Amino acid sequence: MFEARLLQGGLLKKVLDSIKDIITEGNFDCSPNGLSLQAMDSSHVSLIDILLESEGFEHYRCDRNIPMGLNITNLVKMIKCAGSEDIVTIKCEDKPDNVTFLFESKDNDKISDFEMKTMTIDDEHLLVPDQTYTAVVKMPSAEFQRLCRDMAAIGDTVNISVTKEGVRFSTTGDMGTANITVRPNPSGDQKEEERTEVQITEPVSAGFALRYLNSFTKATPLSPTVTLGMVPNLPIVVEYKIADMGHVRYYLAPKIED
Amino acid sequence: KSQQGRLESFFGAV
Numbered sequence A: 001m002f003e004a005r006l007l008q009g010g011l012l013k014k015v016l017d018s019i020k021d022i023i024t025e026g027n028f029d030c031s032p033n034g035l036s037l038q039a040m041d042s043s044h045v046s047l048i049d050i051l052l053e054s055e056g057f058e059h060y061r062c063d064r065n066i067p068m069g070l071n072i073t074n075l076v077k078m079i080k081c082a083g084s085e086d087i088v089t090i091k092c093e094d095k096p097d098n099v100t101f102l103f104e105s106k107d108n109d110k111i112s113d114f115e116m117k118t119m120t121i122d123d124e125h126l127l128v129p130d131q132t133y134t135a136v137v138k139m140p141s142a143e144f145q146r147l148c149r150d151m152a153a154i155g156d157t158v159n160i161s162v163t164k165e166g167v168r169f170s171t172t173g174d175m176g177t178a179n180i181t182v183r184p185n186p187s188g189d190q191k192e193e194e195r196t197e198v199q200i201t202e203p204v205s206a207g208f209a210l211r212y213l214n215s216f217t218k219a220t221p222l223s224p225t226v227t228l229g230m231v232p233n234l235p236i237v238v239e240y241k242i243a244d245m246g247h248v249r250y251y252l253a254p255k256i257e258d
Numbered sequence B: 001k002s003q004q005g006r007l008e009s010f011f012g013a014v
Helices: A010-017 A072-079 A141-154 A210-222
Strands: A002-006 A025-031 A034-040 A046-053 A059-062 A066-071 A087-092 A098-104 A111-117 A135-140 A157-163 A166-173 A176-182 A197-200 A204-209 A225-230 A236-242 A246-252 A255-257 B002-004
Touching (some): A010 A210, A046 A210, A066 A072, A072 A111, A135 A141, A141 A166, A141 A176, A141 A225, A157 A197, A157 A210, A157 A225, A204 A255, A210 A246
Antiparallel strands (some): A002 A059, A002 A087, A025 A034, A034 A046, A087 A098, A135 A197, A157 A166, A157 A204, A166 A176, A225 A236, A236 A246, A255 B002
16 A cells, blocks of 8 residues: 655645646656656657655655556646645555545644545656766756746747856747846855856757746746756756655757758 | 657657
8 A cells, every 4th residue: 555644735736736737647656765757748748757755755655666647637626625734645555546635734623535536547658868967057946937938938949058158048039039148156145046056068059949948947836946957969857856855857858950 | 940859759668
């Protein structure tokens, strides 16, 4: 059986908000290491990779690997019924037809349980190589969100170029062009999460669909910082770390020149 | 003109 108790139930809402615009269903894999999800959007352009480590739960028990296929739209509806301060427990049997969500209010004066039907999902798993990125950019997540939103007002595709001087975001649309350069500022007085840091072994440049990048920024409430990892001619990774818990990562295939 | 790549052309299936 699987049973996991999460003290910060609001975290589940944030995680679901970060994926609900991209996928409609997914297999949550329960394993002794934690709860994970890998799923692609319907166009197979982007991939979501979530890990919530077992150590991040107040109580975690998982005897064997259990794939828990869930409709994300329905899951969002159920988790919305939890208060943002509620403690959430997720429970299911080894071969579940249903998953139970138990919500306990912080003061323990209200207890609710919701049971949701599981579904069988034949999803394709991709092997994402554990690679060293040629360019890694760490920046405030709110700044990245703002930047993607501003770029999307002008064009559909953003070209991201990373050099040691900084990161240049460029786009072109019917009304004109936009360029925003973010420079690394590690020596200032900023707190760590307000800094922009760039680590590169060689300059990298590629084009990406802004519609997807904008969807990824729905994960902004999960982390004060976001990390972009790029390798020439490979998908970009956009990572939001969840403190003491794991991560939400998005991979996005680049635009290919004909 | 650029085309949108698909993930399968970059990552292998498990």
